[in-house]
Amino acid sequence: xxxxxxxxxxxxxSVAAALLVADGHEVVAVTLRLWGGxxxxxxxxxxxxxDARRAxxxxxxxxxxxxxxxxxxxxxxxxxxxxxxAGRTPNPCVECNRHLKFDALLERADLLxxxxxxxxxxxxxxxxxxxxxxxxxxxxxxxQSYVLHPLVAPATDRVLFPVGGLTKAQVRERAGELGxxxxxxxxxxxxxFITASGGREAFLSPRTDLHPGEIVDVDGAxxxxxxxxxxxxxxxxxxxxxxxxxxxxxxVDVDVAGRRVVVGPPERLQRTRVDLRGVRxxxxxxxxxxxxxxxxxxTAEPATITDVDIDAGRATVxxxxxxxxxxxxxxxxxxRDDIVLGGGTAERST
Amino acid sequence: xxxxxxxxxxxxxxxxxxHAATTRLRPEAHAAMEPFLTDRYGNPSGxxxxxxxxxxxxxxxxxxxxxxxxxxxGEVVFTSxxxxxxxxxxxxxxxxxxxxxxxxxxEHHAVLATVDVxxxxxxxxxxxxxxxxxxxxxxxxxxRTAATEETGPGPSVVSVMLANNELGTINDLDAxxxxxxxxxxxxxxxxxxxxxxxxxxxxxxxxxxxxxxxxAHKFGGPRGSGVLVVRDRVDIAxxxxxGGQERGRRSGTVDVAGAVGLAAALAVTVADRRxxxxxxxxxxxxxxxxxxxxPFAVRSTLxxxxxxxxxxxxxxxxxxxxxxxxxADVDPEPLMFLLDAAGVRASSASSCSSGALRPSHVxxxxxxxxxxxxxxxxxxxxxxxxTADDVDHAVAALQAVIGRLRQHRSxxxxxxxxxxxxxxxxxxxGGTAVASGAGHS
Numbered sequence: 191x192x193x194x195x196x197x198x199x200x201x202x203x204s205v206a207a208a209l210l211v212a213d214g215h216e217v218v219a220v221t222l223r224l225w226g227g228x229x230x231x232x233x234x235x236x237x238x239x240x241d242a243r244r245a246x247x248x249x250x251x252x253x254x255x256x257x258x259x260x261x262x263x264x265x266x267x268x269x270x271x272x273x274x275x276a277g278r279t280p281n282p283c284v285e286c287n288r289h290l291k292f293d294a295l296l297e298r299a300d301l302l303x304x305x306x307x308x309x310x311x312x313x314x315x316x317x318x319x320x321x322x323x324x325x326x327x328x329x330x331x332x333x334q335s336y337v338l339h340p341l342v343a344p345a346t347d348r349v350l351f352p353v354g355g356l357t358k359a360q361v362r363e364r365a366g367e368l369g370x371x372x373x374x375x376x377x378x379x380x381x382x383f384i385t386a387s388g389g390r391e392a393f394l395s396p397r398t399d400l401h402p403g404e405i406v407d408v409d410g411a412x413x414x415x416x417x418x419x420x421x422x423x424x425x426x427x428x429x430x431x432x433x434x435x436x437x438x439x440x441x442v443d444v445d446v447a448g449r450r451v452v453v454g455p456p457e458r459l460q461r462t463r464v465d466l467r468g469v470r471x472x473x474x475x476x477x478x479x480x481x482x483x484x485x486x487x488x489t490a491e492p493a494t495i496t497d498v499d500i501d502a503g504r505a506t507v508x509x510x511x512x513x514x515x516x517x518x519x520x521x522x523x524x525x526r527d528d529i530v531l532g533g534g535t536a537e538r539s540t
Numbered sequence: 541x542x543x544x545x546x547x548x549x550x551x552x553x554x555x556x557x558x559h560a561a562t563t564r565l566r567p568e569a570h571a572a573m574e575p576f577l578t579d580r581y582g583n584p585s586g587x588x589x590x591x592x593x594x595x596x597x598x599x600x601x602x603x604x605x606x607x608x609x610x611x612x613x614g615e616v617v618f619t620s621x622x623x624x625x626x627x628x629x630x631x632x633x634x635x636x637x638x639x640x641x642x643x644x645x646x647e648h649h650a651v652l653a654t655v656d657v658x659x660x661x662x663x664x665x666x667x668x669x670x671x672x673x674x675x676x677x678x679x680x681x682x683x684r685t686a687a688t689e690e691t692g693p694g695p696s697v698v699s700v701m702l703a704n705n706e707l708g709t710i711n712d713l714d715a716x717x718x719x720x721x722x723x724x725x726x727x728x729x730x731x732x733x734x735x736x737x738x739x740x741x742x743x744x745x746x747x748x749x750x751x752x753x754x755x756a757h758k759f760g761g762p763r764g765s766g767v768l769v770v771r772d773r774v775d776i777a778x779x780x781x782x783g784g785q786e787r788g789r790r791s792g793t794v795d796v797a798g799a800v801g802l803a804a805a806l807a808v809t810v811a812d813r814r815x816x817x818x819x820x821x822x823x824x825x826x827x828x829x830x831x832x833x834x835p836f837a838v839r840s841t842l843x844x845x846x847x848x849x850x851x852x853x854x855x856x857x858x859x860x861x862x863x864x865x866x867x868a869d870v871d872p873e874p875l876m877f878l879l880d881a882a883g884v885r886a887s888s889a890s891s892c893s894s895g896a897l898r899p900s901h902v903x904x905x906x907x908x909x910x911x912x913x914x915x916x917x918x919x920x921x922x923x924x925x926x927t928a929d930d931v932d933h934a935v936a937a938l939q940a941v942i943g944r945l946r947q948h949r950s951x952x953x954x955x956x957x958x959x960x961x962x963x964x965x966x967x968x969x970g971g972t973a974v975a976s977g978a979g980h981s
Contacts, residue, residue: 256873301874301948 192216193350194299195308196291197246197253199238201372203310204245205361206352208368210308211249218304219246219253224262224290225383245370256298258290265289267383274390275398277446278519279423281337281486282381288340296345306348313338314354315346318529321473322346326528329357336486339523339533342472390421403449405430408442413453419444422451424517425459440514459514461539466522469498469505469534481525482507484516484536490525505534515539555930555937558885559758559861559923560705560735565801566760572804573762576797583793585785594796601796601803608810609752609769610743617768617786618799622734622755624779625768626650628790629730629751630699631658633777639696639727640683644671645905646706648732651699652901661695667911668709668842668858669902671700673719680723695727702736702746706902706919707842708862710736710745717748728774734758734766738809738924739817739859750774754806756798760924761805765798809924816924821860823931824922828863830935836942837868841903841913861922866915870945875916878944882937887919 195207197219210217221242239255246253266285273280291309299307312327313335321343327333341349353361358377365373380386384393394400395418403419406412414432416422422430426441432453440459443452464484475498481490492510499505507522516522516536523533556564582594599613606613619625630641630651641660643651646669655662661679664672676698683695698720703710717729730751733742738759746752751774756765770776770789782791831838841864867875872888879886903913920934 254877298874301945302877303944 191305192303193218193306193308194295194302194304195219195251196295196310197221197242198310198378199241199245199372199375200310200378201365201370201375202312202353202361203242204249204370204372205356205364205368206308206310206350207245207251208249208364208370209352210350211251217249217251217308219249219251220295221253221255222290222295223255223257223259224266224286225259241372241375245372248368248370256295258294261294262286262290271394271397273519274394274420275446277420277422277444279517280519281521282383283337283486284340284521287338292338292341292345292349296348300348306350308350308352310353311338311351312354312358313351314528315349315351316529318473323472324530326525327351327354332358334486335525335528335530336483336521336523339521339530340470342470342532346472391418394418394420401446401449403451405432405451405453407439408452408454408458413439416451419446419449419451425514456514460512461509461515462512463506463508464516464522464539465497465537466505466507466534467503467537469500469503469532471500471532472530475500475505476524476526476531479510480531481527482509483523483525484520493524495524503534505532552883553933554883554885555926555933556885557920557922557926557930557934558887559738559926560708560919560921561887562757562763563738563760563923564925565757565762566805566808568808569756569761569801569805573797573801576800580796582796584796585783585793597800598794598796601799604803604807605767605799608743608806609754609767610747611752611769611771614787615769615771617770617790618794618802619753619766619768619790620795621757621764621766622648622732622753623650623766625753625755625766626699626730626732627654628768628776628779629753629770630654630697631779632696632775633779633789634781635777637696637775637777639693641697641699642676642679642683642695643699644701645908646670646704646902647699647701648705648734649901651701651732655699658696665905665909667906667909669704669707669906670709670711671716672909673715676716677719677723680719680727684724695724697728697730698724699730699732702731702733702740702742703859704902705735706900706917707864707906708735708859708921709842710740710857710859713746713748735859737806739813739861741813751776756802756805759805759809761802762798765795765802767802812924817860820922820924820926823926823928824861824863826928827920827922827931827934828865830931831863831865831938836939838865838938838942839868839915840864841866841906841911841917861926863920863922865918865920866913867918867942868915869949870916870942872916872918874945875918875941878941879937882941884934884937887921888917 193210193215195210195217197203197207207217207219221239243253266282269285270280270282296307311334312329312332314325314327315322316325324335324338324341326335362373384390400418400420403416404412405414405416414430422441422444424441424444427438432439437455439453440456441451442454442458476495479492479494482493483490491513493507495505496508497506516539518536520536521533522536524531580593582590584591584594584598602613602616605616627650631654636658641655641658642663643655644663644665646665663675663679666672680695700711700713700716713731720727720729728750731746731749732753733746734753734755736742737754750771752769754767757763776789778789778791780791785791785794828840832840842858876888900917903917907913
């Protein structure tokens with residue numbers, strides 16, 4: 191096959207490319223230029239492009255750079271800013287996968303005559319009744335199926351995750367055997383356009399107004415202040431300097447317009463359902479019990495799906511056991527065993 | 541793990557239509573340089589026979605260059621290339637010349653960035669990317685007035701490229717010099733003649749300039765070798781201070797091989813320039829007329845094919861090897877990718893350090909003057925060795941690539957992911973796999 195591999199400059203995508211080359215495919219590497227601003231890690235820095243170029247040279251494959259910065263700004267950064275301004279907690283990696291890697295880049299791969307697009311994600315593609323689904327990686331600790339949930343058939347027919355069946359240790363071992371300079375490169379962890387030094391506040395403050403706010407307890411008594419209500423996440427416990435000791439207190443309500451954050455005991459967070467928007471299903475909507483994951487490294491919990499409106503992209507997740515609420519803006523991903531059936535974005539938990 | 545050799549995705553044949561980027565070293569330049577890369581390795585600053593041998597070679601190269609550029613040998617400063625020459629001329633060296641440097645908005649970045657860092661003034665251009673002389677006159681007059689009123693510094697230098705490196709359009713330096721003499725006498729005129737040198741008689745075209753930059757590798761000399769002509773009447777400080785080489789104007793051990801290679805390449809270039817220009821212009825015109833013919837909806841950015849130019853102020857005046865076109869309804873990145881794979885070496889907008897394509901400041905500038913610049917920009921620049929076969933191959937490749945991109949645009953594969961999750965596709969069973977079959981190569 192003729193395969194375009196998205197080479198980020200990290201160890202996973204380098205080994206993904208190497209595996210495809212070793213299998214005898216015709217492989218061309220591309221690094222996406224997504225972000226022109228300051229960044230200390232992730233997929234966008236000049237040093238990452240250099241690492242990718244050198245890895246491609248070591249593998250004897252062509253390397254190109256595609257500039258998707260404008261789309262990234264429009265489809266990832268701007269919604270990220272708008273979500274924060276509205277008090278939601280977005281997941282930009284999901285949006286990048288949705289709009290950049292498996293829409294724009296997949297379309298580009300097709301335009302350029304490639305049979306498939308490969309990435310270094312830790313996930314697998316498995317067939318269920320003839321339909322190809324994203325599924326959890328062999329290395330469950332590194333599993334990225336959650337952030338890949340917008341990828342559904344028929345696009346899954348054209349996507350390959352060559353390292354999804356390997357553990358991270360095996361990936362590094364392969365990289366070492368091949369002498370790839372990325373073998374010992376640390377994993378990227380956080381949002382690529384947020385610097386460790388400045389954090390979300392440094393990124394958001396030039397782009398949107400951030401407002402200080404009051405923190406009150408559930409009875410309305412003031413217990414502290416925050417610099418930016420927009421940066422407070424529903425369910426958050428750490429990072430709020432609250433007066434007085436006592437029991438653990440969590441953010442149970444964020445009122446951006448009223449500049450007010452309410453904290454309370456953990457039982458105030460317990461919910462039995464969450465409404466979703468922007469839902470996409472890969473195949474039929476499950477009628478029986480499924481497991482549902484609400485954060486990148488969280489565990490999936492049992493639930494059923496109700497109130498499905500496919501055309502409007504709506505559905506409701508009903509938890510088998512009540513659990514803490516899902517912060518609005520987070521991805522909610524529906525699995526059967528290891529297989530992604532669909533997903534959407536959390537709105538209200540009740 | 542065994543890694544098999546990759547199948548090359550490029551076709552066997554390579555057609556270089558990117559001569560404005562760089563050129564192959566001419567055999568004459570290679571031969572002239574070779575002794576100075578091996579046995580004749582003297583440092584011209586020394587005081588022994590090996591050094592004197594290098595001095596003699598350098599003197600001869602300098603005389604040769606001076607003759608072809610129309611200056612005295614003592615006015616030739618060898619540099620590390622066009623960028624150093626431009627930065628030196630525009631800044632006036634270290635410390636910089638006092639006052640405000642001025643240039644049009646279509647200059648090479650070496651000039652533009654230097655003008656910017658010195659707080660200079662950028663002039664508007666016409667739709668062909670050439671200096672707006674009225675704007676020059678107005679700004680110069682204003683700066684002179686400001687200076688006499690001691691409210692601000694006067695103009696320090698005016699820098700106007702002889703030919704533009706993206707469009708190939710040519711500025712009339714005599715007309716620029718007339719404005720200077722009229723409004724701001726004594727302000728030096730610099731010209732970046734880097735793109736013009738392979739094709740135009742710099743001696744004649746840049747006679748009015750006080751400083752002239754050229755770069756060897758644009759005309760078959762080595763990369764990393766250039767010249768700044770500084771006429772004796774011009775005050776200039778060194779940019780590189782140190783041992784005082786090049787009459788104190790450019791310190792650092794002179795690259796004798798580079799200077800000799802530049803001189804040799806320039807001599808060969810000048811010797812058959814007229815005939816080469818006429819032949820290449822014919823090929824360029826053929827290329828342009830064929831790729832701009834229906835049904836490909838490719839248009840010449842300048843709408844120009846004529847050579848030699850009828851007169852100095854003809855808007856169609858352009859270097860004989862430049863074809864700049866705009867391809868409607870395709871994106872530049874896929875266009876470049878597929879042309880590359882088809883063996884056609886071309887240039888789109890200017891490239892940034894990572895290799896990604898960025899919008900061109902030249903196209904932005906002519907758009908501001910009212911030129912329509914919609915579409916993917918493609919710069920095709922021929923060279924002395926370009927043949928009619930090369931043109932045939934390039935035309936065929938362009939037509940195939942553009943055809944494929946257009947076909948895909950009008951009939952795209954179902955996107956894998958909806959633009960926003962708000963409109964979810966209801967998947968059909970056994971989704972069809974991929975790929976408009978055309979053009980797999």
